[in-house]
Amino acid sequence: MRLLILGTGWMAQEHARRFGAIEGVEIVGAVDVDAARVGEYADAYKIPKRFTSLEAALDWGDFDAVANVTPDRIHHPTTMALVAAGKPVLCEKPLAENFRKANEMADAAEAAGIVNMVNLTYRNVAALQKARRMVQAGEIGTVRHVEASYLQSWLVSKFWGDWRTDPKWLWRLSRGHGSNGVLGDVGIHILDFASYGAALDIDHVFCRLRAFDKAPGNRIGEYDLDANDSFAMTLDFANGAFGVVHASRWATGHINELRLRIHGDKGGIEVVHNLDGSMLKACVGDNVENAKWEELDAGTVPTNYQRFVEAVKSGAQTEPTFRHAAGLQKVLDLAVVSDEKRAELRAIADTQ
Known part of the structure; x- marks a missing residue:
């Protein structure tokens, strides 16, 4: 598979490393509006072709698929152009700035019949995949209560640098610079x-920011x-x-x-993923009576990068799709409105 990487910022380096390690994948071109940056990137990863516009890359056209690693606001126009050209796309998250644009991208990809994926990186966590299979197999019965958290401390710790002086972090704190x-x-x-x-769709959301x-x-x-924050x-x-979901910096x-944490009427499951790795625990069967939790081996799973390559080669769509990401974006958009109105809103979003 001949791959074009669109955008050459920090995350594009991860794409180059991941795709470059997959047998049969050749990274043939890179695109960035900054000529110096795309040149340095192409040199670093031995990419033969480099372009300063997507139009120039499409005019050349000698590639099979694209990894779209551009800034969030650029996802929509670039992906729509790629879909129109019939090119399969793995797009970084979020798919678009809002549900309207994300939904338009999903409609276009489905109408074109091309492979489309969003790089929701935590799908690469084997413990999450096994937890989902256990839920679907009925091992914890009917799900009643879900707790989820995403915790970071970069406003407290300098582990990733000092947000007070680094524009890489400052823009994430400023709505005027495009951050939500x-x-x-x-x-x-x-x-x-x-x-x-x-393995559940989201029906209603209430949010405070x-x-x-x-x-x-x-x-x-x-x-x-x-x-x-x-x-x-x-x-x-x-x-x-x-469900109760929260996040903080x-x-x-x-x-x-x-x-x-997923609690059902016959058992419970817990997944933890951090810089030290992943863990899966379950309280099922006879252990429910004395609340005993046991750690499980989740095995390994293919990455989004590997699954995208296989999907392009086979022509068979795989998850997570643009449609799925659009459903998540709908919930996120409604969360903002919910905070403004202090009201619960109906989402009816296909998110499972």
Whole structure:
């Protein structure tokens, strides 16, 4: 498979490493509006062709599929052009800035009949995949209650650098620089972690968002620090189950941790994923009576990158699709409105 990488920022390096390690994949071209950056990137990963516009790459056209690693606001126009050209696309998350654009991308990809995927990276966690299979097999009975959290501490810790002086972090705190805060940054990840793991669609959402004081006048240089730092939401799932989902950048002691607890009427499952790895625990069968939890071996699973390559080769669509990501974006959009109106809103989103 001949692959084009569109966008050559930080995440594009991960794409180059991941795709470059897959047998049969040749990265044949890279695109970035910054000529110097695309040149350095192409040299670093030994990519023969480099372009400063998508139009030039499409005019050349000698590639089978595309990894779209452009900034969020660029996903929609570039992906629509790629779909129109009949090119399969793996797009970084979030699929688009809002549900309307994400839905348009899903409609276009489905109408064109091309393979489309969104890189929801935590689908690569084997413990999450096994948890979902256990739920679907009925091992914990009917799901009644779901808890999910995504905790980071980069507003407290300098593990990834100092947000006060680094534009890489400052823009994530400023709505004027295109950020929708922690909700926009990791909300799609933890919603997918929860709804996919529990194998449930989201029916209703109620959300609260909060930006805390971080600097004098909540401003550093050109950055107004007004994007949300934490969110808490409650969900009604389609089967009647209740969900509690929250995320924060103020979670002292947690560098980057996702946690999911799924409680059914016959058992429970817990998934934890952080920088140390992943863990899967279950309380099922006779252990329910004395609340005994046992750690399980989740095995290994293919990555999104590997599954995208196989899908392109076979022509068979695989998850997570544009349609799935659009459903998650619908919930995220409604979460913002819910906070503004202090109201529960109906989502009816296909998120499982």
